[in-house]
Each structure stands twice: as structure tokens, then as C-alpha cells.
Amino acid sequence: MQRALSVWGACRSFDLAETDAIAAASGRILIVDLDLSDPATIGAARAALAPHRRGGTPFLFLLRDMSARCQMQANALGARVVLPAATAQPALLDRVGALLGLLQEAGPQAAQQRRFVRASAAFADLLEAAGSGDALPVQLIHDGVEAINRAAADADLDAWLDLVWRHDDATYQHCLLVSGLVAAFAHKLGFSEADRQLITGAAVLHDIGKARIPLDILRKEGPLTPEERAIICRHPQIGHDMLVAQGGFAPLVLDAVLSHHEMLDGSGYPRGIGAERISDPVRVITICDIYAALIERRSYKQPLPPGEAFAVLVGMGGKLDRDLVRVFGEVVLGTAVSRLGKVLGPAGPRDAERVA
Ligand SMILES: [Fe+2]
Numbered sequence: 001m002q003r004a005l006s007v008w009g010a011c012r013s014f015d016l017a018e019t020d021a022i023a024a025a026s027g028r029i030l031i032v033d034l035d036l037s038d039p040a041t042i043g044a045a046r047a048a049l050a051p052h053r054r055g056g057t058p059f060l061f062l063l064r065d066m067s068a069r070c071q072m073q074a075n076a077l078g079a080r081v082v083l084p085a086a087t088a089q090p091a092l093l094d095r096v097g098a099l100l101g102l103l104q105e106a107g108p109q110a111a112q113q114r115r116f117v118r119a120s121a122a123f124a125d126l127l128e129a130a131g132s133g134d135a136l137p138v139q140l141i142h143d144g145v146e147a148i149n150r151a152a153a154d155a156d157l158d159a160w161l162d163l164v165w166r167h168d169d170a171t172y173q174h175c176l177l178v179s180g181l182v183a184a185f186a187h188k189l190g191f192s193e194a195d196r197q198l199i200t201g202a203a204v205l206h207d208i209g210k211a212r213i214p215l216d217i218l219r220k221e222g223p224l225t226p227e228e229r230a231i232i233c234r235h236p237q238i239g240h241d242m243l244v245a246q247g248g249f250a251p252l253v254l255d256a257v258l259s260h261h262e263m264l265d266g267s268g269y270p271r272g273i274g275a276e277r278i279s280d281p282v283r284v285i286t287i288c289d290i291y292a293a294l295i296e297r298r299s300y301k302q303p304l305p306p307g308e309a310f311a312v313l314v315g316m317g318g319k320l321d322r323d324l325v326r327v328f329g330e331v332v333l334g335t336a337v338s339r340l341g342k343v344l345g346p347a348g349p350r351d352a353e354r355v356a
Pocket residue numbers: 206207235260261
């Protein structure tokens with residue numbers, strides 16, 4: 001839930017016993033998930049929440065027992081909203097977004113936000129299942145993919161990116177970013193509706209193997225040791241094996257998960273295969289994946305502006321599909337010629353490869 005709630009910004013969780021930490025925490029909203037049938041818990045909650053109640057922070061209570069007594073108890077503790085603990089995650093995220101004043105009620109932006117929240121909630125369940133070894137929730141993945149595709153069809157990539165940057169969790173940010181880029185790119189390339197669904201689904205799942213990589217390595221600040229790098233480089237194979245073990249995933253999805261770090265010149269991993277064995281959909285995903293990593297803010301690196309990130313793709317030369325990179329430029333830089341000219345200097349886009 002903490003990860004899912006990060007769609008609205010940084011989220012921390014506390015145990016009720018951490019009274020001092022709760023009192024010292026500053027936040028825009030408090031979500032309280034406690035057993036209010038226990039008088040000792042109620043007493044502790046009253047003390048822990050008091051400074052925030054005085055400060056006017058809104059409380060949202062999740063109750064496992066929705067009896068009138070427990071609801072009254074929650075209200076007495078200062079609840080502004082009371083929901084059953086079993087509330088579906090998208091509905092919970094909507095309520096939290098509304099309480100924070102971040103969720104628009106109407107208009108095209110509101111629709112985009114709701115799609116983003118849906119996709120984000122689907123990711124929460126997906127990563128949770130992947131990390132714990134449960135079967136991946138195929139229907140939820142499908143719902144998330146549909147939301148991303150509709151967002152891309154609206155051709156409002158900027159609005160999607162604004163929402164992605166608000167998300168506090170780097171893994172989510174990356175998956176939502178790559179998926180949004182792939183959906184927009186597939187749209188630009190004229191993929192059929194069915195093919196767009198398929199390739200966006202592959203993008204959603206491309207890094208699923210990272211759910212099994214220790215978090216202290218994934219989130220490490222500073223350079224990785226060769227051993228740590230080797231562990232991270234296992235994620236395509238791990239992800240592929242997870243999907244094969246579960247069964248029912250399209251060959252394109254399996255291929256993308258396994259081969260999204262392969263390069264056309266054979267310098268990629270895990271297999272070092274070359275252009276003849278790297279399909280077009282995988283090439284599309286690889287371009288979006290690298291571009292996303294370049295424009296993301298990470299603890300160990302500054303984000304690159306879109307133009308500079310695109311110049312890096314161009315500079316990779318024969319590792320990536322040059323024709324696809326060119327079209328991708330039109331997706332991320334708007335009118336490629338004018339904006340690329342600014343990035344690469346007065347010589348203009350024709351010199352892109354030489355500059356690189
Ligand atoms: Fe990856």
C-alpha cells in the first residue's frame with residue numbers, strides 16, 4: 001500500500017508503537033489502519049495522532065470492522081474519511097488524491113489522472129505478486145495496459161510525464177514511464193490496437209525480474225561493484241523464467257522481457273545476440289527503456305533534458321535501430337527537426353550521426 005500511495009508523493013509507514021516518530025513526521029495526510037475494537041489501541045492512537053489532529057492534517061481511517069461502534073470510534077479520533085480496509089486500491093487512491101486536492105474532478109486532465117492511478121494501482125499489485133512469488137495478476141495488468149494505451153492515444157505524453165514525476169517510487173516511475181513511451185511510440189508507428197496492447201503489456205512487464213533483485217542493490221547510491229552489477233544483469237532471465245513458469249504470456253512479451261538489454265551489435269546482455277535475432281518490438285522497447293533511464297532522476301544521477309537524452313540515443317549508433325530512433329525523436333521532441341536542431345547546434349539534424 002505504501003508503494004501504491006507513492007503515486008501521490010512520498011509515503012512513509014509507522015508502527016503505532018513508534019509514537020515519537022509519528023509525532024515528528026510531517027505529512028499532508030495520515031492513513032490509519034488499526035484494530036479499533038481494542039481499547040489499548042484506541043488510547044495509543046489518540047496520543048500518537050494528537051499533534052497531527054491539532055495541526056489539521058486530514059485522517060483517512062481504514063477499518064477491518066465497519067460496525068457503527070468502530071466508525072464512531074474512528075470519527076472520535078478525528079477521521080475525515082472512513083473506508084473498509086478491503087477497499088480496492090484504485091478507489092483508495094482516488095479518495096486520497098481527492099483529499100489532497102490533487103485529483104481533478106472533471107475535464108480531460110481528470111480522465112488522464114484516473115488512468116494513471118489505475119495503471120499505478122495495477123503496478124502495485126504486480127510488483128507485490130512478483131516479489132512474493134505469487135501468480136502475476138493478468139487481468140490487472142490488462143487493465144493497466146488499457147489505461148496507458150488510452151492515455152497515449154490522447155497524444156498527451158506531457159500530461160502523462162507530469163504524473164510520472166510526481167510518483168515517489170523509482171521502480172514505478174520507470175515502469176510507468178517506459179510503458180507510456182512505448183504506447184506513444186507504437187501509436188506513432190501506426191501499430192494496430194491489438195499490437196499496441198501487446199507491446200505496451202510487454203513494456204509493463206519488461207523489468208519484472210527486478211522484483212526479485214535485493215532492494216539494497218537496486219537502490220544503491222553510488223557506483224555498483226562488479227558483483228552487484230552481475231546480480232542486476234540477471235533480471236531479464238529471472239523475469240523471463242517467472243513468466244514462463246506461470247504460463248499464458250505471448251511470445252512477444254517473453255522475448256521483450258528476456259532481450260530488452262540486447263544491442264544490435266551484439267554488445268548487450270544476457271545472451272549477446274545480434275540484430276538478426278532482435279525483433280522490431282524489442283527494438284522499440286529498448287529505445288524507450290534507455291531514454292527513460294536517461295531522463296529519470298535517481299539518487300546517483302541527475303536527469304538529462306529530453307534533447308540531450310535523445311542525443312545519447314543517436315550517439316549509440318549501430319547499437320540501436322537508427323530508423324526507429326529517428327521516429328522516436330518525433331515522439332519525444334515534438335517537431336523533431338526544429339527541436340533537434342537546437343540540441344545539436346546550427347548544423348541541424350542531418351549531422352546528428354556525425355555529432356554523435
Ligand atoms: Fe531492464
